[in-house]
Amino acid sequence: MEIPEEAFLVPVNRVLADNGRRVVLAYVGLGGVLAYVSGYLEGEWLLTSLLLLSGALMLGLLRLWLCWRFDTDNPRAWRRQYSLVTLLNVIAWSVLAGAVMFHQGVNHITFIWLMTTAGLVAGGVASMSVLPSLAISYQTILLLPIAVLWWFRPESELNAVAFFTLIFWGQMLALSMQQARHHKASLRDKMMLESHAAKLKTASEQDALTGLANRRHFEAILSQEWNRLHRSYGHLAVLMIDLDHFKSINDTYGHQIGDKCLCRVALSLREFIRRPADLLARYGGEEFIILLPDTELEGAAAVAQTLCEAMARRPLRIVEHQIPVTLSIGVAAVRPVDEGSREQLLKRADSALYRAKQKGRNRVVCDYAERDIVSVTEHLETA
Numbered sequence: 001m002e003i004p005e006e007a008f009l010v011p012v013n014r015v016l017a018d019n020g021r022r023v024v025l026a027y028v029g030l031g032g033v034l035a036y037v038s039g040y041l042e043g044e045w046l047l048t049s050l051l052l053l054s055g056a057l058m059l060g061l062l063r064l065w066l067c068w069r070f071d072t073d074n075p076r077a078w079r080r081q082y083s084l085v086t087l088l089n090v091i092a093w094s095v096l097a098g099a100v101m102f103h104q105g106v107n108h109i110t111f112i113w114l115m116t117t118a119g120l121v122a123g124g125v126a127s128m129s130v131l132p133s134l135a136i137s138y139q140t141i142l143l144l145p146i147a148v149l150w151w152f153r154p155e156s157e158l159n160a161v162a163f164f165t166l167i168f169w170g171q172m173l174a175l176s177m178q179q180a181r182h183h184k185a186s187l188r189d190k191m192m193l194e195s196h197a198a199k200l201k202t203a204s205e206q207d208a209l210t211g212l213a214n215r216r217h218f219e220a221i222l223s224q225e226w227n228r229l230h231r232s233y234g235h236l237a238v239l240m241i242d243l244d245h246f247k248s249i250n251d252t253y254g255h256q257i258g259d260k261c262l263c264r265v266a267l268s269l270r271e272f273i274r275r276p277a278d279l280l281a282r283y284g285g286e287e288f289i290i291l292l293p294d295t296e297l298e299g300a301a302a303v304a305q306t307l308c309e310a311m312a313r314r315p316l317r318i319v320e321h322q323i324p325v326t327l328s329i330g331v332a333a334v335r336p337v338d339e340g341s342r343e344q345l346l347k348r349a350d351s352a353l354y355r356a357k358q359k360g361r362n363r364v365v366c367d368y369a370e371r372d373i374v375s376v377t378e379h380l381e382t383a
C-alpha cells in the first residue's frame with residue numbers, strides 16, 4: 001500500500017513537536033550557565049550576552065508554543081513557522097558560541113563550548129531527523145561557521161579542530177539522512193497498521209451485505225446504552241423487524257434480487273432513523289433491529305408504525321421488477337433500572353414480532369411487560 005506524502009505531514013509534525021517540547025529551553029539554560037562559567041555575564045560582554053540569551057529565550061518560548069499547537073488545519077504553514085523559529089533559535093546559539101570561542105582562542109573554555117555545541121548537534125540528529133531538511137540546516141548552522149572561522153585562524157591547533165569539526169559535520173549529516181529513512185519507514189509501518197486496524201474494526205462491526213451494524217456491534221451498543229440508561233433512569237426501546245414472506249421473493253426472483261431487496265430495505269429503514277443515538281442493525285438473514293435509547297414504548301410504536309406504513313406503500317423497484325415488501329415489527333421497551341435484562345428485552349421484542357406474524361403480518365405489535373401483547377396497528381393494505 002502506497003501512502004501519499006501528504007499523509008506524513010501531521011505525523012511528522014507530531015514527532016517534531018513531541019521531541020521539541022523536551023529540549024526547547026535547553027539552549028537558554030545551557031547558554032546561560034556557560035556564559036556565566038566563562039565570565040561573559042559581566043563587564044563589557046554582559047549586554048551582548050543578555051541580548052542573545054533573551055532573544056534565545058523568546059524564540060524558545062515561541063517554539064514551545066508552536067509545539068503545543070502542532071495539530072493545526074494547515075500543517076505546512078506550521079512546519080514553516082516551526083523550522084524558522086528553530087533555526088533562528090540555533091543561530092542565536094551559534095553567534096554566541098562562535099563569538100565566545102573566537103574570543104577565547106585555544107583554552108578549556110573553548111573546549112567546553114565546543115563540546116556543548118557538539119552535544120546539541122547530536123541531540124538535533126535524534127530529535128529532528130524526521131525532517132531531514134531541518135536537521136541538516138540545524139547542524140550546518142551550528143558547525144559550519146565555527147569550522148570556517150577557525151580554519152582561517154593562525155593557530156595550527158584551531159585549524160586542526162576546524163578540520164575535525166568538518167569531519168564531525170559530515171558524519172552527522174550522514175547519520176541524519178540514515179535516521180530520516182528509518183523514521184519514514186517506521187511512520188509508514190505505523191500508519192499502515194493503524195489503517196488495517198481501523199478497517200478490521202469496521203469489518204468486525206459491519207454487515208457485509210447491507211453495510212449496517214451487525215448483530216455483534218448491536219449487542220455491544222445495547223449493553224452500553226443499557227448501562228447508561230440504568231444510571232440515568234431512562235427508557236430503552238427495541239424494534240425487531242422481519243421481512244414478510246421473504247422466502248417467496250427469493251424463490252420468485254432469485255437470491256441476487258433477494259440480496260438487493262435487503263439492501264434497499266436497509267436504505268429505506270435508515271431514512272427513518274434520524275437521532276444520532278439510534279442504531280439500526282441487521283440482526284439475521286432477513287431480520288433487522290433498531291435500538292431507540294431514551295424512548296418509551298409509545299414513541300417506539302409510532303416509529304415502527306411509520307416504517308411499516310412507508311414500506312407497505314412503496315414497492316421496491318429492482319432492475320425491471322416491482323417487488324412489494326412488507327414488514328412485521330415487534331416492539332418492546334423497558335426502563336433498565338426497573339426491570340429485567342437485555343436478553344429479556346430482546347426476547348419480548350422477538351415474541352411481539354412472532355405475534356405480528358401470527359396475526360397476519362404487515363403490522364406492528366407492542367409488548368407490554370405487565371399486560372398481554374397488544375396490537376397497535378390494524379392490518380395495512382399494500383399499495
Ligand SMILES: Nc1nc2c(ncn2[C@@H]2O[C@H](COP(=O)(O)OP(=O)(O)OP(=O)(O)O)[C@@H](O)[C@H]2O)c(=O)[nH]1
Nearest residue numbers: 242243244245246247248250255258259285286357
Ligand atoms: N437473498 C437472501 N436471502 C436470505 C438472506 N438471509 C436469509 N435469507 C432468506 O430469507 C428467507 C427467510 O425465510 P423464512 O424464515 O421462511 O421467512 P419468510 O419467508 O420471510 O416468512 P415470514 O418471516 O414468516 O413472513 C429464507 O429463504 C432465507 O434463505 C440473505 O442474506 N440474502
